[in-house]
Amino acid sequence: MTASRDRHRSVLRATLSIAAAAAIYEALARSGIFAAALLPPLESVFRALWDSLADGTMELHALFTMYRVAFGFGLAVAIGIPLGILMARFQRVENFLLPLVSALMPIPSFALVPLFMLWFGIGNTTTVLIVFYAATFPMLFNTWSGVRSVNPIWLRAAGAMGADERRLFWKVIIPGAAAFIIAGMRQAFLRAWIAVVGAEMIAASDWGLGWVIFDAKEFLNADLMLASLIVIGAIGFMTERLVFGSLERLTVMRWGMSRGARG
Amino acid sequence: MPHGAAIAVAETGSHRPGHERWRAAWRNVFPFLVVGALWEIVAWAGIFPPRLFPPLEVVAAALVRLTLAGILPHHALDTLIRLLSGFAIAAIGGVAIGIAMARSRLAEDIFLPLVSIAAPIPGLAYAPLFLLWFGLGNISAVLLVGFVAMFPVIFNTWSGVKAVKEIWLRSAQAMGADNGRMFTHVIVPGALPYILTGLRLGLAQAWRILVAVEMLAAVPWGLGWMIFGAREFLNTDVMLSGIAVIAVIGLALEKQVFQRLENFTVVRWGMMTQ
Numbered sequence: 342m343t344a345s346r347d348r349h350r351s352v353l354r355a356t357l358s359i360a361a362a363a364a365i366y367e368a369l370a371r372s373g374i375f376a377a378a379l380l381p382p383l384e385s386v387f388r389a390l391w392d393s394l395a396d397g398t399m400e401l402h403a404l405f406t407m408y409r410v411a412f413g414f415g416l417a418v419a420i421g422i423p424l425g426i427l428m429a430r431f432q433r434v435e436n437f438l439l440p441l442v443s444a445l446m447p448i449p450s451f452a453l454v455p456l457f458m459l460w461f462g463i464g465n466t467t468t469v470l471i472v473f474y475a476a477t478f479p480m481l482f483n484t485w486s487g488v489r490s491v492n493p494i495w496l497r498a499a500g501a502m503g504a505d506e507r508r509l510f511w512k513v514i515i516p517g518a519a520a521f522i523i524a525g526m527r528q529a530f531l532r533a534w535i536a537v538v539g540a541e542m543i544a545a546s547d548w549g550l551g552w553v554i555f556d557a558k559e560f561l562n563a564d565l566m567l568a569s570l571i572v573i574g575a576i577g578f579m580t581e582r583l584v585f586g587s588l589e590r591l592t593v594m595r596w597g598m599s600r601g602a603r604g
Numbered sequence: 605m606p607h608g609a610a611i612a613v614a615e616t617g618s619h620r621p622g623h624e625r626w627r628a629a630w631r632n633v634f635p636f637l638v639v640g641a642l643w644e645i646v647a648w649a650g651i652f653p654p655r656l657f658p659p660l661e662v663v664a665a666a667l668v669r670l671t672l673a674g675i676l677p678h679h680a681l682d683t684l685i686r687l688l689s690g691f692a693i694a695a696i697g698g699v700a701i702g703i704a705m706a707r708s709r710l711a712e713d714i715f716l717p718l719v720s721i722a723a724p725i726p727g728l729a730y731a732p733l734f735l736l737w738f739g740l741g742n743i744s745a746v747l748l749v750g751f752v753a754m755f756p757v758i759f760n761t762w763s764g765v766k767a768v769k770e771i772w773l774r775s776a777q778a779m780g781a782d783n784g785r786m787f788t789h790v791i792v793p794g795a796l797p798y799i800l801t802g803l804r805l806g807l808a809q810a811w812r813i814l815v816a817v818e819m820l821a822a823v824p825w826g827l828g829w830m831i832f833g834a835r836e837f838l839n840t841d842v843m844l845s846g847i848a849v850i851a852v853i854g855l856a857l858e859k860q861v862f863q864r865l866e867n868f869t870v871v872r873w874g875m876m877t878q
Contacts, residue, residue, distance in 0.1 A: 354713030362718055379736055440632045441639065447854025451728075451816035452828070452847050455835040459656055459843070535726035539816045542728060543832075551729065555820075558732035566732055574725040581724065 381564040390568035403572060405548035406537055409465060413472025414533045421477045421529070422522060425484025426514075435485075442481065450475035450536045454543045468540045468549070475536035476529035483528065487521025488514055519592055527585045534577045658841045667845035675830075680849055682825040683814065686742065690749025691810050695803055698754040702761025702802070703791075712762075719758055727752030727813045731820050745821045749810045756805035764798025765791060800865065807861075811854055827853075 363383060369375065370382040381389075393399035428435045450471050457467040491514055499513045541551025550569050557566040640660060646652070647659035654662075670676040701719075704711040731748055738744040768791055776790045792799075818828025827846050834842040 351713055354710070355717040358714040359717050359721075436631050437635045437638075441635045444636070444851060444855070447811075447858055448847060448851045449812040449815045449854070451812070451819070452831060452850050454816070455819070455831045456840070456843055456847065459835055459838065459840060460652075535728065535812075538726045539728040539813075542731065543816065543819055554729055554732050558736055561736070563733070563736060566736070570725060570729055570733070573729050574721070577726065578724045 378561040379563055381567070385564045386567045386571075389562075389564040390571060393565065393568060399553075399569070399572060402548055402550050402553050402569070403576060405546075406541065406550045406573075407576070409468045409541075409549065410472055410530075410533050410537050413469045413537070414476050414530060416469070416473045417476035417480050417529055417533070418526065420473075421480025421525070422484050425481045425525075426488050426518075428481070428485045429488035442478065446478050450532075451539050451543065454540055458544050463544050464546045467544045468537060468546070471540040471544075472533045472536050476533040479528040479532055480525045483521045483525025484518065487518030487525070490521065491517035523585070523589055523592065526588075527581065530580065530585065531577075534580075538573060655838050656840055658844070663841045663844045663848070666839075666841035667848065670842065670845060676845070676849060679825050679827050679830045679846070680853065682823070683818065683827045684853070686746055686749065686818075686823075686826065687807075687810055687814050690746045690814065691753055691807055693746070693750030694753035694757055694806050694810060697750070698757025698802065698806065699761050699799060701754075702758045702799075703765055703795075705758070705762045706765030706795075715758075719755065723755040723759070727809065728816055728820075731817060735821060740822045742821075742823055745814070745817045745823055745826075748817055748821075749814050752813050753806040753810035756809060757799075757802040760798045760802025760805065761795065764795030764802070767798065768794035807857060811857060815850060 366380075367383055370377070370380045390399070424434075424438065428438055453474060454467065454471055457470055461467045461470065495513050495517060496509065499509050504512065537549070538551035538554075541549035542555040546552060550573050553569045554566050554573075557563070557569070644659055647654065647657050651657075667676070701711075701715055705715050706712070727748070730751065731744075734744045734748045734751075738747060772790050772794060773786070776786055781789065815828040815831075818826040819832040823829055827850055831843050831846040831850075834840070834846065
């Protein structure tokens with residue numbers, strides 16, 4: 342089949358392109374044009390990764406970062422979803438919150454880091470709150486538009502079939518808005534993941550992947566820096582794919598709400 | 605997205621326009637008055653030290669003082685210049701790479717794996733690396749902003765050019781369009797809604813990261829630096845006025861620049877309905 346041969350060729354080329362990029366990097370690193378401290382060969386990057394994983398420091402940094410993300414993201418979900426539903430169901434809530442949200446949303450979360458550092462000091466509180474701030478808005482906006490997009494015919498049909506308010510909420514509104522809510526969670530997680538790295542760099546505490554990178558700069562440890570970049574990328578990528586991908590498959594796709602199920 | 609303004613427009617038709625407009629304006633202002641009043645009460649109650657939680661009039665005074673002294677405009681101008689130069693790198697590089705990836709199989713095979721590996725890493729994580737390689741200051745800041753903002757532009761341009769309908773290409777070809785005309789008259793207009801979305805996301809990304817980069821890169825001027833520097837002296841009022849300016853610029857970028865651009869191009873050509 343030509344399709345499979347095409348795919349085969351693409352995989353081959355992708356591998357070649359990554360290998361070529363690695364080879365160019367390696368050649369640059371070994372040529373000695375740039376200081377080895379700035380451009381370490383791949384071997385020492387992987388050794389730094391292996392060493393830090395072996396003595397458990399990298400895992401601990403990753404755990405701290407994940408704890409902060411989970412806490413801030415959990416808060417964002419716990420507050421964003423109910424507020425979004427309230428905004429979509431009650432005109433008054435929407436009238437009150439929408440102008441505030443529209444004014445707060447364009448403020449980058451990092452702009453608040455120095456303020457939060459003054460108010461809450463350096464460490465977990467500040468980082469968690471920054472993550473919360475970054476993740477809340479996508480959550481809120483997606484829930485709001487999801488609930489608003491629930492087909493009014495479904496609501497009337499359920500009402501005509503005698504569903505009370507609570508059943509209407511759990512059986513119609515929530516499943517109807519689920520695709521939006523899960524998309525919001527995905528977006529919120531990405532924002533949270535970006536925010537936590539930045540917040541850890543600026544509001545430096547002793548642990549966390551963002552802090553490792555920033556701290557490594559002070560000692561010109563480019564190998565450790567690249568190693569934690571790899572860890573950050575890998576965790577972000579896997580959470581996004583595994584957790585949210587399977588969440589989507591388990592809920593909306595199975596219910597036939599999103600396109601993936603039909604295709 | 606039905607923001608306050610859109611709601612106002614939608615509801616104006618039913619009653620007398622002037623009266624309704626006042627009510628809509630009031631509806632938008634009211635929440636800010638409530639929050640402002642709460643802020644004042646907390647500030648005056650003295651629960652927190654006034655240096656850390658200044659009343660709003662102190663913040664406003666700082667805003668006016670810094671603006672008149674020319675400090676705040678200088679910071680804002682430097683930030684904007686950095687934003688635009690970084691965004692220009694992202695726009696030019698991103699559109700070029702995106703089009704190349706969509707039109708040539710070889711370019712796609714080369715770039716796609718690299719871009720897919722680099723994109724999911726949070727942009728700021730690259731900051732120390734850039735600082736190490738390019739030194740503290742403007743070059744690192746602009747390059748990093750450009751690098752990070754490039755990814756959404758690449759992805760959207762790529763899928764936009766791929767989404768140009770095959771039938772348009774074939775009919776343009778049948779009508780005798782050469783490669784140049786095909787590109788400017790069919791491919792670019794066809795992909796433009798996607799490219800604009802990519803540019804919009806890229807600008808938002810650039811804006812979000814720039815503030816943090818300014819804090820880390822020790823640039824002499826810039827709003828991010830101003831906020832960060834104010835922390836050393838516990839100047840919460842300076843900090844809050846900086847945040848207010850950042851909010852205004854962010855809102856203006858989103859509402860003025862991109863929505864207008866969209867109205868002028870794709871909506872007018874009928875590629876998208878507003």
